[in-house]
Amino acid sequence: MRRMFRTALLATVVMACGGSGPKQPQVVEPRLITSVAGQQWYRVRSTCAQGPYEIEIPAVDAKWGQGVDLMLATPRKLALHAVMLLDGVEVASASSVYDASGRVDGKPDNARCIADVKERLALRATGGGTAPPGQPGTPVQPGTLVVPPPDRPAPGVGLDLETGTRTGTALLSFQLPELVVGARIPKIRVRFWSIEPNDLLDVHFGVIQVIRHPNVPEDQYVAFLEWKAQEAERSRLRLIEEQRIADEEWRRKHPPKPQKTVTVYVDAREERAREAEREAARRRREAAEIERAARRHQHCATHPRDTGCWGAGGLEVHLDLQRRIAERDQYCAAHPEDARCWSPDDWSKRRTAWNARTQLALAPPAPPAGPPPAALAEEIPPKLSAHADWRPGYWEWTSGRWVWLAGMWRVPDADIASGETTTAPAAPPPVQVETPPPPPATAVVWVAGFWQWNSTSWVWIPGSYQLRPERMQWRAAEWQPRGRVHVLIPGGWIRIGGGR
Amino acid sequence: MRALFALALAGSMSGCATSWIITQAADGARILDEGVREVRVPVPGVQEKLAVSMPLGIEYATVPGGTSPSTTPLPFQLTCRTEQRAKDVVYHSAFRYGSKWKLTSGVMFLVEAALAAVSLAAEGKDKVAYQLGGAFLAADALVTAGLFFIPRKEIYRHDEATTVTPVRSDCPDGMSLAIGSEKFPVDAAGRLGEVGDAALDAWMSAPTNELVLEVAGQQRPFQIGYGEQCVWMREHHREQPNRCTAGVALRSVMTSFDVPVGTLSGVAGL
Numbered sequence: 001m002r003r004m005f006r007t008a009l010l011a012t013v014v015m016a017c018g019g020s021g022p023k024q025p026q027v028v029e030p031r032l033i034t035s036v037a038g039q040q041w042y043r044v045r046s047t048c049a050q051g052p053y054e055i056e057i058p059a060v061d062a063k064w065g066q067g068v069d070l071m072l073a074t075p076r077k078l079a080l081h082a083v084m085l086l087d088g089v090e091v092a093s094a095s096s097v098y099d100a101s102g103r104v105d106g107k108p109d110n111a112r113c114i115a116d117v118k119e120r121l122a123l124r125a126t127g128g129g130t131a132p133p134g135q136p137g138t139p140v141q142p143g144t145l146v147v148p149p150p151d152r153p154a155p156g157v158g159l160d161l162e163t164g165t166r167t168g169t170a171l172l173s174f175q176l177p178e179l180v181v182g183a184r185i186p187k188i189r190v191r192f193w194s195i196e197p198n199d200l201l202d203v204h205f206g207v208i209q210v211i212r213h214p215n216v217p218e219d220q221y222v223a224f225l226e227w228k229a230q231e232a233e234r235s236r237l238r239l240i241e242e243q244r245i246a247d248e249e250w251r252r253k254h255p256p257k258p259q260k261t262v263t264v265y266v267d268a269r270e271e272r273a274r275e276a277e278r279e280a281a282r283r284r285r286e287a288a289e290i291e292r293a294a295r296r297h298q299h300c301a302t303h304p305r306d307t308g309c310w311g312a313g314g315l316e317v318h319l320d321l322q323r324r325i326a327e328r329d330q331y332c333a334a335h336p337e338d339a340r341c342w343s344p345d346d347w348s349k350r351r352t353a354w355n356a357r358t359q360l361a362l363a364p365p366a367p368p369a370g371p372p373p374a375a376l377a378e379e380i381p382p383k384l385s386a387h388a389d390w391r392p393g394y395w396e397w398t399s400g401r402w403v404w405l406a407g408m409w410r411v412p413d414a415d416i417a418s419g420e421t422t423t424a425p426a427a428p429p430p431v432q433v434e435t436p437p438p439p440p441a442t443a444v445v446w447v448a449g450f451w452q453w454n455s456t457s458w459v460w461i462p463g464s465y466q467l468r469p470e471r472m473q474w475r476a477a478e479w480q481p482r483g484r485v486h487v488l489i490p491g492g493w494i495r496i497g498g499g500r
Numbered sequence: 501m502r503a504l505f506a507l508a509l510a511g512s513m514s515g516c517a518t519s520w521i522i523t524q525a526a527d528g529a530r531i532l533d534e535g536v537r538e539v540r541v542p543v544p545g546v547q548e549k550l551a552v553s554m555p556l557g558i559e560y561a562t563v564p565g566g567t568s569p570s571t572t573p574l575p576f577q578l579t580c581r582t583e584q585r586a587k588d589v590v591y592h593s594a595f596r597y598g599s600k601w602k603l604t605s606g607v608m609f610l611v612e613a614a615l616a617a618v619s620l621a622a623e624g625k626d627k628v629a630y631q632l633g634g635a636f637l638a639a640d641a642l643v644t645a646g647l648f649f650i651p652r653k654e655i656y657r658h659d660e661a662t663t664v665t666p667v668r669s670d671c672p673d674g675m676s677l678a679i680g681s682e683k684f685p686v687d688a689a690g691r692l693g694e695v696g697d698a699a700l701d702a703w704m705s706a707p708t709n710e711l712v713l714e715v716a717g718q719q720r721p722f723q724i725g726y727g728e729q730c731v732w733m734r735e736h737h738r739e740q741p742n743r744c745t746a747g748v749a750l751r752s753v754m755t756s757f758d759v760p761v762g763t764l765s766g767v768a769g770l
Contacts, residue, residue: 311537312593312654320656324539324591331542337762339584339665340542350668353767357688358670 048113051193052371071206073168193371382454385415424453450477515640516608533594578690612641
């Protein structure tokens with residue numbers, strides 16, 4: 001008994017461990033798998049830009065389908081709009097704020113690239129930034145920090161192809177349908193832009209192309225597809241036959257019942273008599289009512305002091321009130337602008353119109369239908385200090401149109417404090433005499449022009465009006481001799497009472 | 501003490517006759533009118549007026565159902581109110597001391613008389629208080645009985661009354677605020693826009709010319725003095741300029757326009 005038990009236990013362990021019997025061959029089900037056909041990564045030439053940028057993807061003759069992903073590798077939040085075009089027709093789009101992890105809420109981190117409100121006021125005050133789309137701007141008043149936009153597109157705006165691969169988050173994906181054998185291969189283009197310029201320092205855009213192909217030899221996959229199609233057809237026919245048999249069975253079990261006929265005998269003559277009686281009663285009531293009203297009318301006509309008929313004061317007051325009503329109606333007919341005369345319908349129409357104005361004013365501004373025009377080229381004036389940051393010009397979407405805001409240098413206070421501003425080998429020429437135009441606003445002050453050294457020659461930076469920040473006053477730019485060189489102290493706002 | 505309390509209670513629960521006397525003394529007998537018919541006839545001479553208010557402090561959004569105030573500041577906006585002022589002649593016809601009066605005074609007489617009887621018959625340590633209350637009710641019931649028999653009056657009179665009709669609360673088309681010599685359009689919600697807000701803020705810190713509001717070809721200044729500037733600076737910048745002294749200043753300033761009737765109340769197509 002014990003020997004039998006030991007033998008059985010051993011057999012069980014051996015079977016459980018797979019120690020006996022031949023191994024089953026692993027059957028791979030034919031299916032389509034994807035693989036990366038190629039990827040390109042790009043960097044935007046300008047570190048502050050809004051696009052639009054366009055990448056054309058070389059479509060491949062992928063018989064079993066292909067896909068395209070627009071990728072983004074960014075260290076900060078960007079606001080982007082992206083569309084994918086197949087032979088010029090939009091097939092996919094995305095619009096959101098993204099960071100390294102994908103879609104996020106909030107605003108993009110682009111403070112470095114957009115004009116703050118004081119810069120915008122300065123631009124407005126100097127008349128800049130009123131260019132219609134694609135046109136050169138109205139010549140701005142000469143400005144220390146404001147550069148008027150030239151009338152030609154910037155040549156350096158675009159994308160640079162980079163070598164190597166990166167990892168990023170997918171902005172937009174599109175799966176191209178299977179191509180018909182012999183058909184023309186369509187063109188795939190990806191276009192992306194932003195309404196405000198993004199801070200694109202260390203930002204990379206990538207396009208990953210994915211193709212689909214069978215995981216088994218192609219003839220085997222085709223044979224599998226044919227078998228699958230035949231199998232599906234057989235299954236369909238089998239289902240139809242089963243349904244037919246089931247229907248026949250149901251009809252056999254539920255034969256149609258013979259229809260019953262219900263005969264209702266109505267005495268039409270009796271019904272007509274009842275109807276006539278009801279009608280006569282109704283007429284009698286109406287006649288009695290008319291007679292009662294006539295009697296009351298007659299009574300009231302002969303009793304002008306009856307307050308039950310005419311209310312307080314009798315007929316005399318009643319007639320006077322009627323005259324006052326007529327007087328009011330006459331006044332209102334002649335004075336439709338008087339609010340006391342407006343009917344509820346008049347009020348409703350007016351309130352609708354006025355509420356619509358308020359709602360329109362409070363509604364968020366309509367976003368642009370497409371990307372901004374290509375950025376205008378700017379001639380960057382000589383840098384004012386070692387760490388001055390050039391905020392490039394850009395198109396701002398405001399009041400339903402694109403407006404060009406010119407670029408400007410932002411000089412950090414630390415550069416002025418540490419003397420890291422432009423140095424020149426000699427003193428500048430005498431200051432040019434400028435005639436300021438009339439001030440565009442009382443909140444602005446005239447900031448005089450000054451000479452700037454561009455490493456080879458002197459350049460006159462004309463004066464402009466600028467907004468005066470609260471409790472600050474403008475200290476004009478000046479050149480101070482220091483040893484054998486002259487150092488530029490750029491103009492700046494200093495706090496009244498000392499300190500910057 | 502208890503007697504005084506009972507007297508005060510009886511006084512506060514003034515009876516029908518007492519109420520009638522108070523109404524007569526306060527010239528409010530009109531509330532007793534029945535079967536009222538009133539016709540208001542407009543008197544020509546309407547004034548159309550736009551009042552615009554500028555807040556100097558920061559206003560905060562109200563949280564529906566919340567107990568603590570929101571910390572989200574509302575955007576700066578002017579408040580506009582357009583109204584029409586005029587006079588009406590009101591023709592008033594009514595009955596006084598009619599059937600409703602008879603019914604009310606009759607019921608009140610019975611109720612007061614019953615309460616007075618109960619109070620006067622009360623015994624115990626609060627007897628004095630009850631008797632004082634009962635005496636008051638009895639007296640009131642007696643006068644009420646007299647009022648029951650006042651003959652019905654027919655009233656017909658006319659009075660002139662001032663009418664103020666609020667017309668709209670959006671800011672009208674073409675309104676602008678001149679900050680210095682630059683004009684910033686004011687939208688229907690009373691907002692100046694981001695740049696206008698910045699210019700106003702800059703003006704408040706160093707005002708030069710007046711702030712002038714313009715609408716329908718008329719100009720009116722906002723009267724803003726040191727005190728108002730101080731309120732602005734305190735609220736918007738948490739700064740206390742040297743000139744500011746502790747004191748009371750307005751949290752908003754106002755200006756108004758008188759315009760021809762229909763200038764602001766008209767709507768195209770109506």
